Amino acid sequence: MSAVNVSKLGYVGFETPDVERLVEYYTRVLDFVLVEGDDRGAFLTTGVDHHCVVVTKGGTRARQVVGYEISDDLDTAAELLKESGYVTQRRSDIGPGTPDVLVLEEPGTGVPLHLITAQDPSGVAGFTPLRPTKLGHVAAYTPELAPMQSFYQDLLGFKWSDTVGDFFVFLRCNADHHAANFMASQKYSGMHHIAYEMRDPNHLISMLDHLAQHDYRLHWGPGRHGPGHNLFTYHRDPDGNVIELFTQIDVVHDEAKGFWEPRPWHEEFPMGPRTWEVDMATVNQWGPIDPPSLDH
Ligand SMILES: [Fe+2]
Structure with a gap:
């Protein structure tokens, strides 16, 4: 508990x-x-x-x-x-x-x-063609992976979702594959990236055209990650922070079973949390790898 x-x-x-x-x-x-x-x-x-x-x-x-x-x-x-x-x-x-x-x-x-326990309502509701559906996750560097993972799991109730190699862990606090991810690093600190969810691939494409109209260009993606299997794109905000826009992230509806809802692009069935090799298919099923994204 x-x-x-x-x-x-x-x-x-x-x-x-x-x-x-x-x-x-x-x-x-x-x-x-x-x-x-x-x-x-x-x-x-x-x-x-x-x-x-x-x-x-x-x-x-x-x-x-x-x-x-x-x-x-x-x-x-x-x-x-x-x-x-x-x-x-x-x-x-x-x-x-x-x-x-x-x-x-x-x-x-x-x-x-x-x-x-909750926030006051914003008064904002309803459909807009562009706005992301929600804040999805935030990824950060940590000096040591194990104590951070145990803090989040043992103290805050997060569940383990996936690990890449021995340095990148994905943790969930509800059905979504991850809300927090941590990359072990003695070299870097601070935020790795923040991610906002789009409804579906068409919504994501509309936003990418909108970004282009405002001179914001992608530095990686579109691609599909292994862990979480989200379709991803990455660009930078005016301060240089890495912003991911994603859709189709894995979800678990039955925690007792602990498997992701099956999707055609999964590597195995049923599919649950695992430790992934550090290779192209893990980082981006579609290729290529963005070298700085794994620099730790
Ligand atoms: Fe992400």
């Missing part, structure tokens, strides 16, 4: 020297909605949640905070985390949409993690 059960990736924070430029990218290029802006930051959403991206003025730190929804109440979570030896702080002043937050530090990176 884990101390806490994370059920959703809520939001990710970005520090930027130019808030206006990054907000412009999110609103005009990615079609997010700016829900609220105050001295605590710009709060952007893709849908009903108050925000999934928070932009604050500073350096160029990406993933400077990660917010997770948990299915436990915050009192119990605080208690159990304390019993497990983790110091938490209860905050009511974090920002709009999240009036009650439990803050703890991610070991190894020092990134503040915000645990919440």
Whole structure:
């Protein structure tokens, strides 16, 4: 039993020297909605949640905070985390949409993690041709893989989904194949990439044409990953952060069985979590490998 059960990736924070430029990218290029802006930051959403991206003025730190929804109440979570030896702080002043937050530090990176039970509604709903459906996952470097994996699994209730070689792990907190992934590195730190989900391949293509019209070009993809089998594309935001737009990620509907819902492009049937070789078919079933994407 884990101390806490994370059920959703809520939001990710970005520090930027130019808030206006990054907000412009999110609103005009990615079609997010700016829900609220105050001295605590710009709060952007893709849908009903108050925000999934928070932009604050500073350096160029990406993933400077990660917010997770948990299915436990915050009192119990605080208690159990304390019993497990983790110091938490209860905050009511974090920002709009999240009036009650439990803050703890991610070991190894020092990134503040915000645990919440839910967000206030954004008031944003309905169909738009372009806007991503949701924040899908955020990938980060970690000095050591094992302690990070055990923190996320044993303390926060994540489940193991896949590993590549001995340095890249994928973890899920609900049906989606991964909400958090970590790459072990003594060379790099910080965010590896952040990913937003598109409805389907046509939605993704429409967004790629929209990106091109705004002079944003892909540096990798379209391709299909092995782990998660998501169809992926990667480009950079104005600060140079790597942004993945993806669709068709693996899902598990029956945790008791623990297999991904079968898809024609899977390597085996039934297919569940496994450790993958580091090769072309793992990184991109369609080829080619993007060399920097595996540099750790
Ligand atoms: Fe990804």
